Amino acid sequence: MEKPSLPSGTRDFGPDTMLRRKYLMGTIEEVFRLFGFRPLETPALENLRTLQGKYGDEGDQLLFKVLNNGDFLAKAPENLLQQKDSKSLTSHITDRGLRYDLTVPLARFVVMNSNQIQFPFRRYQMQPVWRADRPQRGRYREFWQCDADVVGSKSVLNEADLTGIYDEVFCRLGLGVRIRLNHRGIFDSMAEYLGGTEQLLSFMQLIDKADKIGFEGVLKELETKAIPNATETWTFLHTTNALRTATEKLQALKNWPGANPGALAPAIAEMETLFSLCKDCRNPLDLDLTLARGLSYYTGTVFEVVPADDAIPESFSIGSIGGGGRYDNLTGVFGLKDVPGVGISFGLDRIYDIIEAAGKFPDLKGSSTRVLICPMLEAAYGMAYQLAGMLRNEGISCEVYPGAAKLKKQLDYANHRQAGWAVILGETEIENQTIALKNLETGNQENINISEIKNHLHLWQS
Amino acid sequence: MEKPSLPSGTRDFGPDTMLRRKYLMGTIEEVFRLFGFRPLETPALENLRTLQGKYGDEGDQLLFKVLNNGDFLAKAPENLLQQKDSKSLTSHITDRGLRYDLTVPLARFVVMNSNQIQFPFRRYQMQPVWRADRPQRGRYREFWQCDADVVGSKSVLNEADLTGIYDEVFCRLGLGVRIRLNHRGIFDSMAEYLGGTEQLLSFMQLIDKADKIGFEGVLKELETKAIPNATETWTFLHTTNALRTATEKLQALKNWPGANPGALAPAIAEMETLFSLCKDCRNPLDLDLTLARGLSYYTGTVFEVVPADDAIPESFSIGSIGGGGRYDNLTGVFGLKDVPGVGISFGLDRIYDIIEAAGKFPDLKGSSTRVLICPMLEAAYGMAYQLAGMLRNEGISCEVYPGAAKLKKQLDYANHRQAGWAVILGETEIENQTIALKNLETGNQENINISEIKNHLHLWQS
Numbered sequence: 043m044e045k046p047s048l049p050s051g052t053r054d055f056g057p058d059t060m061l062r063r064k065y066l067m068g069t070i071e072e073v074f075r076l077f078g079f080r081p082l083e084t085p086a087l088e089n090l091r092t093l094q095g096k097y098g099d100e101g102d103q104l105l106f107k108v109l110n111n112g113d114f115l116a117k118a119p120e121n122l123l124q125q126k127d128s129k130s131l132t133s134h135i136t137d138r139g140l141r142y143d144l145t146v147p148l149a150r151f152v153v154m155n156s157n158q159i160q161f162p163f164r165r166y167q168m169q170p171v172w173r174a175d176r177p178q179r180g181r182y183r184e185f186w187q188c189d190a191d192v193v194g195s196k197s198v199l200n201e202a203d204l205t206g207i208y209d210e211v212f213c214r215l216g217l218g219v220r221i222r223l224n225h226r227g228i229f230d231s232m233a234e235y236l237g238g239t240e241q242l243l244s245f246m247q248l249i250d251k252a253d254k255i256g257f258e259g260v261l262k263e264l265e266t267k268a269i270p271n272a273t274e275t276w277t278f279l280h281t282t283n284a285l286r287t288a289t290e291k292l293q294a295l296k297n298w299p300g301a302n303p304g305a306l307a308p309a310i311a312e313m314e315t316l317f318s319l320c321k322d323c324r325n326p327l328d329l330d331l332t333l334a335r336g337l338s339y340y341t342g343t344v345f346e347v348v349p350a351d352d353a354i355p356e357s358f359s360i361g362s363i364g365g366g367g368r369y370d371n372l373t374g375v376f377g378l379k380d381v382p383g384v385g386i387s388f389g390l391d392r393i394y395d396i397i398e399a400a401g402k403f404p405d406l407k408g409s410s411t412r413v414l415i416c417p418m419l420e421a422a423y424g425m426a427y428q429l430a431g432m433l434r435n436e437g438i439s440c441e442v443y444p445g446a447a448k449l450k451k452q453l454d455y456a457n458h459r460q461a462g463w464a465v466i467l468g469e470t471e472i473e474n475q476t477i478a479l480k481n482l483e484t485g486n487q488e489n490i491n492i493s494e495i496k497n498h499l500h501l502w503q504s
Numbered sequence: 505m506e507k508p509s510l511p512s513g514t515r516d517f518g519p520d521t522m523l524r525r526k527y528l529m530g531t532i533e534e535v536f537r538l539f540g541f542r543p544l545e546t547p548a549l550e551n552l553r554t555l556q557g558k559y560g561d562e563g564d565q566l567l568f569k570v571l572n573n574g575d576f577l578a579k580a581p582e583n584l585l586q587q588k589d590s591k592s593l594t595s596h597i598t599d600r601g602l603r604y605d606l607t608v609p610l611a612r613f614v615v616m617n618s619n620q621i622q623f624p625f626r627r628y629q630m631q632p633v634w635r636a637d638r639p640q641r642g643r644y645r646e647f648w649q650c651d652a653d654v655v656g657s658k659s660v661l662n663e664a665d666l667t668g669i670y671d672e673v674f675c676r677l678g679l680g681v682r683i684r685l686n687h688r689g690i691f692d693s694m695a696e697y698l699g700g701t702e703q704l705l706s707f708m709q710l711i712d713k714a715d716k717i718g719f720e721g722v723l724k725e726l727e728t729k730a731i732p733n734a735t736e737t738w739t740f741l742h743t744t745n746a747l748r749t750a751t752e753k754l755q756a757l758k759n760w761p762g763a764n765p766g767a768l769a770p771a772i773a774e775m776e777t778l779f780s781l782c783k784d785c786r787n788p789l790d791l792d793l794t795l796a797r798g799l800s801y802y803t804g805t806v807f808e809v810v811p812a813d814d815a816i817p818e819s820f821s822i823g824s825i826g827g828g829g830r831y832d833n834l835t836g837v838f839g840l841k842d843v844p845g846v847g848i849s850f851g852l853d854r855i856y857d858i859i860e861a862a863g864k865f866p867d868l869k870g871s872s873t874r875v876l877i878c879p880m881l882e883a884a885y886g887m888a889y890q891l892a893g894m895l896r897n898e899g900i901s902c903e904v905y906p907g908a909a910k911l912k913k914q915l916d917y918a919n920h921r922q923a924g925w926a927v928i929l930g931e932t933e934i935e936n937q938t939i940a941l942k943n944l945e946t947g948n949q950e951n952i953n954i955s956e957i958k959n960h961l962h963l964w965q966s
Contacts, residue, residue, distance in 0.1 A: 046554050046612045046838045049600050052547035054613050056620075057627065060543035076896050078873040078903035078921070081522035085514035085646050086548060086602075086632065087568075092508050106549075107571045109598055111636045115588040123585040126577040136571055138511050140548075150508045151516050158518075160920040162906055165519065170548065174573040184547050197906035202889060210896070319889045376508045411540040427664060427781045434538050434672070441540035444624055444659035458622040459540070 051175070051183030061406045063394065066215070067168055070188050070388055073210045074166040077203050079190050082165040084147035086172075090139045096146045096375060104173045106183075107136040140172035144189045145372075145385065152193055153376040161194030168390075180360065180392060191385030193372060198312040201343045201368070202319040204386045208347055208364060209323040211388070216402050218350035219325050219363070223316065224333040226341050226367075227309025228295065235300040237270040243338055245269050249276060250334040253361075275300055279331045288317045288329035295331075312343065325350070340367030345386055355399045363389045363396065407460045412502050413440040414456035418468035420446055425467055429477070432495070438502045456482055463502055513637070513645030523868045525856065528677070529630055532650050532850055535672045536628040539665050541652050544627040546609035548634075552601045558608045558837060566635045568645075569598040602634035606651045607834075607847065614655055615838040623656030630852075642822065642854060653847030655834060660774040663805045663830070664781040666848045670809055670826060671785040673850070678864050680812035681787050681825070685778065686795040688803050688829075689771025690757065697762040699732040707731055708796040711738060715823075737762055741793045750779045750791035757793075774805065787812075797827065804830030807848050817861045825851045825858065869922045874964050875902040876918035880930035882908055887929055891939070894957070900964045918944055925964055 048054065055063060071081075087108065094102055115123070118134045141147055144167045152159060168188040177183055190207060192200040205221060212219045233242040244267065252260050257280050264272040282294045292310050295301055313329060320327055330346075337344050347364035354360065366386030373381040397403055413433055417426045426442045433440045441459075443452045449466065456464045466478040466487075477495065480487040490498060510516065517525060533543075549570065556564055576597045577585070584593045603609055606629045614621060630650040639645055652669060654662040667683060674681045695704040706729065714722050719742050726734040744756045754772050757763055775791060782789055792808075799806050809826035816822065828848030835843040859865055875895060879888045888904045895902045903921075905914045911928065918926045928940040928949075939957065942949040952960060 044553070044839075046615055047551060048547065048616075049549045049551055052549050054547070054616075055543075055545040056613075056617065057542035057544060060545055063545075064543065075871065076899070076901050078901055080519035080872060081517075081526065082519060083517040083522055083525075085510060085516070087511045087514050087634070087646060089509060089511055091506070103573075106573075108602075109569045109571050109594070111565075111568075113590045115585075115590040115593065118588070120588075123588070126580070126582075126585070128575045128577040131577065132571065140570075151518075153508055154510075154516075155518065160917060162917075164903070172549070184549060192906070195906040199885065199904055199906040203904070203906075206893070206896075315885070319885060322890075322893060377506075409537065410542055423661065423777070423781060427661075428784075431668070431784060434668075437538070439538050439540055441626070442661055442665070444654070444657040444661040444665075455622060455624075 049183070051177035051181075053182065053184070057410075061409055062398070062403050063390070065404065065406060066390060066394060066397070067186075067188065069214050070211050070390075071166070071168065073207055073214065074190050076210070077164075077190075077207050079164045079166040082148070082151065082167045083169060084141065084144075084151060084167070086141050086170070087138045088141055088147065088150070090133070090137055092150055093139050093142055093146060097142055101142060104175055105142055106140040106172045106174055107132060108138045108140070110135055110137055141169070142173060143171050144169060144187050144387075145191070146375075148189075148191055148193070148383075148385075149373045149376055152381065153373050153378045156378060156381075159194075162200070163193040164190070165193070166190045180395060182391065186390040188388040188390055189366075189385055191383055193383045194381055195384075196370075196382050198315050198343070199319070200384050201312075201316050204345065204366065204384065205316065205320045205323065205327065208345070208386065209320075209325050212347070213324055215393070215397060217393070217397060217400070218353040219347050220328055220350055221323070221325055222328045222330040222333050222346040222348065223313070224330055224337065224344050225309040225313055226337050226344065227312070228301070228306065228331065229334070229337060231301040231303075231306035231309065232275060233305075234302055235271050236275060241269045241272075245272055245275070246334040246337055249279070249332055252332055271300060283331045288313065288327070291329050291331060309342075316343070335362075336365065336367055339369065341370040342368030343384065344368075349396055353400060354396060360392055360396060363392045365389075407462075409439075411439050411441050411459050411461045413438060413463045413465060414452065414459065414461045415440060415442045415465045416449065416452040416456075416467065417442065417446050418449065418466065421469075422446070422467035422472055425472060429465065429467075429495070433499070433502065436499050436503070438499065440502075453480075453482075511645070513639035513643075515644065515646070519872075523871055524860070524865050525852070527865065527868060528852060528856060528859070529648075529650065531676050532673050532852075533628070533630065535669055535676065536652050538672070539626075539652075539669050541626045541628040544610070544613065544629045545631060546603065546606075546613060546629070548603050548632070549600045550603055550609065550612070552595070552599055554612050555601050555604055555608060559604055563604060566637055567604055568602040568634045568636055569594060570600045570602070572597055572599055603631070604635060605633050606631060606649050606849075607653070608837075610651075610653055610655070610845075610847075611835045611838055614843060615835050615840045618840060618843075621656075624662070625655040626652070627655070628652040642857060644853065648852040650850040650852055651828075651847055653845055655845045656843055657846075658832075658844050660777050660805070661781070662846050663774075663778050666807065666828065666846065667778065667782045667785065667789065670807070670848065671782075671787050674809070675786055677855070677859060679855070679859060679862070680815040681809050682790055682812055683785070683787055684790045684792040684795050684808040684810065685775070686792050686799065686806050687771040687775055688799050688806065689774070690763070690768065690793065691796070691799060693763040693765075693767035693771065694737060695767075696764055697733050698737060703731045703734075705800055707734055707737070708799055711741070711794055712796040714794055733762060745793045750775065750789070753791050753793060771804075778805070797824075798829055801831065802829030803832040805846065806830075811858055815862060816858060822854055822858060825854045827851075869924075871901075873901050873903050873921050873923045875900060875925045875927060876914065876921065876923045877902060877904045877927045878911065878914040878918075878929065879904065879908050880911065880928065883931075884908070884929040884934055887934060891927065891929075891957070895961070895964065898961050898965070900961065902964075915942075915944075 114135045122131045170184050170186050208221050233239050236242050285291050344367035346362045348362050368384040370382050372383035415426045430440050430442050464480040475492045476489045580596045632646050632648050670683050698704050711722050747753050806829035808824045810824050830846040832844050834845035877888045892904050926942040937954045938951045
């Protein structure tokens with residue numbers, strides 16, 4: 043018989059991994075709640091017309107599509123079948139697909155429930171998404187997104203909250219990060235200088251490669267393009283970015299003739315407010331004027347979070363672990379106009395990998411079995427279950443070993459489970475109404491009268 | 505533009521619903537942990553060869569199948585396309601499907617990781633599953649299962665733990681239930697009397713309808729079948745079931761000539777141990793000799809949980825809200841022999857519906873925003889964020905209203921969010937370094953000096 047396997051790009055999460063994932067997700071969720079966000083969950087299955095056309099041509103290719111049930115070929119056009127035209131046939135045999143991100147489902151939810159929702163709507167959502175991407179190290183076909191968004195408010199105060207969430211989460215996780223910020227309005231103010239909107243977009247696309255090919259690499263590529271003032275603008279952004287504070291950078295922008303002052307002013311004002319409200323953040327906040335990631339679809343602030351240099355073990359290169367931004371027209375694709383949104387996302391899988399590589403997961407033993415009760419003979423079962431009931435009533439996680447196996451086997455199991463204590467119930471113990479209590483860390487063992495167990499419970503609580 | 509919609513049989517869970525679902529799942533999870541079970545999660549996408557042939561012909565029909573990516577028709581046999589043979593074509597264009605339950609993925613996980621797993625393996629799993637069933641009231645195409653299983657132990661002590669979990673969860677939820685138990689071995693002991701294994705299986709299938717068609721209905725149907733001693737056996741089971749205690753019922757079985765004593769003895773012994781270990785359960789435990797549900801694939805104990813009569817509002821008819829059983833050969837379908845398992849499942853969606861209908865959800869306001877900070881002018885933003893930071897440091901969930909909107913609008917929002925308190929920051933407050941603190945339940949308002957806020961924090965903690 044063939045050994046079973048997993049589809050490429052998917053993973054099982056066994057108990058040890060799950061406890062750590064739950065710690066991460068629990069930490070993020072607790073902070074979301076602290077900032078007044080509330081949970082939303084949407085189905086894994088969405089209608090394909092909800093998903094298609096929202097993620098560009100590449101995204102449409104990467105959607106997982108679900109075959110219609112029943113006689114799915116009945117209504118399929120015969121010529122497409124004859125021509126084996128997979129692409130055109132798809133829409134005739136699939137109506138549904140798997141969620142590709144959490145933002146489009148949020149927009150759909152808001153449109154379908156706009157009468158019931160009280161705006162601003164602060165929601166968080168932590169669910170898997172699916173993309174038929176080529177799997178590679180750190181890239182999966184089923185992976186988790188943890189998003190927080192505010193829908194229905196244009197105020198930059200929301201950006202301050204989202205920045206605060208990033209800061210608080212990574213402080214709690216003990217992982218130093220840099221929070222990078224930029225604003226689409228700053229780029230828009232240069233559109234004229236660069237020859238128009240089209241040129242601006244290709245300029246942004248090019249400088250987005252700086253992480254990979256460096257300042258000089260971008261410069262070289264810009265030289266080959268017919269974008270007016272491109273190299274000068276790039277040099278200005280690069281130089282200005284080296285200034286120490288956001289205030290200095292914003293001042294330099296104001297003094298730079300390439301930026302249209304009228305278009306620039308609102309973006310500058312928002313950045314000033316944001317940096318002023320976030321002055322107490324414990325992680326460094328960078329105004330990164332070269333950050334263009336996602337700015338082709340975001341319309342205001344854009345966020346990116348990267349691990350601080352000293353947080354990552356050497357030879358462990360990883361990209362951003364969070365990102366987001368503002369979009370003026372979240373629900374426009376579904377016909378509901380003028381609903382702005384701003385949101386951030388945590389890259390759960392990458393955060394997991396970094397924290398594990400840095401050895402920063404806390405000891406999570408306490409969330410598993412604390413006490414293993416070891417019956418040495420069948421006659422001890424009743425006593426074992428009575429004791430288990432007593433411990434569980436006190437909130438102490440425990441197990442009865444299922445059967446009167448040899449002590450060594452039972453203790454091996456207890457050690458494997460990282461239990462702190464074993465309670466051994468043999469013939470003598472039943473006769474004397476005592477228990478043999480073994481501390482599995484020290485190996486010490488003592489006999490305790492059953493009536494005195496209550497005095498020991500505090501030892502077992504985690 | 506067409507209004508967006510959800511696929512039939514799927515649901516969004518908005519914030520109020522999610523908070524209640526999280527309360528349910530959190531309660532179940534906490535009890536699983538208390539009993540020493542640890543979490544597992546498996547991917548939504550499984551290879552179809554993992555899923556197919558595991559749930560019977562009907563199950564195979566109800567699997568959601570995912571279209572292969574790329575040019576999926578390239579290798580499809582042309583004759584199947586010409587004949588529009590949907591059924592035969594499926595295996596050529598789909599390799600993966602959506603998880604149908606949590607038991608087959610558990611078996612697959614155990615087989616793939618049998619070298620690393622320390623048995624007995626106690627795992628819980630709470631994830632959605634998908635079935636292309638016809639949607640109707642209370643039946644969804646995407647729904648949640650919450651399972652706990654013990655793999656690798658034949659001892660009935662595991663059944664005692666699983667019974668204890670049911671008892672503890674429904675006690676915590678304040679929902680009275682009846683826990684029904686039966687044992688496949690009891691039926692097996694009647695196989696000879698009923699004319700053989702085949703006859704036994706059709707006997708079990710028929711009496712499983714008793715919930716719908718009653719004792720007389722089953723009797724009538726049995727009369728038409730060529731199963732020896734069927735009506736007599738059914739009458740015996742029905743009559744014996746009316747006895748008061750499990751002990752009396754088991755005694756009656758022992759005395760009944762239709763049961764083969766050798767085959768019956770181990771089943772009786774297990775039931776006696778189980779009832780004796782579970783004598784402290786607070787919900788009634790019924791040995792239900794007519795319970796045949798699932799016994800065609802379970803091999804030992806079978807569980808079913810139904811709401812107690814007085815727990816359900818009138819005119820709210822609902823079936824079982826939990827079930828499970830023992831299977832001697834969990835992993836045999838994947839080629840790993842002799843791995844026994846026993847498990848239970850909670851029907852989350854039905855439990856939700858009952859608890860909601862019975863009005864038994866607790867007040868979950870405390871898990872949302874406690875304090876809304878209301879800036880009445882832009883100059884108050886800084887003070888608002890300082891205060892928010894102070895409250896969040898104390899673990900108090902709060903929001904700053906995003907913008908200096910009119911007070912009425914801000915207070916409407918606070919009330920909608922069920923916040924307990926509003927902090928109003930206007931011009932006077934900034935000047936005097938005070939806050940106006942409004943109790944949103946009583947409407948009382950007082951002015952507090954900023955330096956004294958620390959003395960009020962206890963009011964806001966939930």
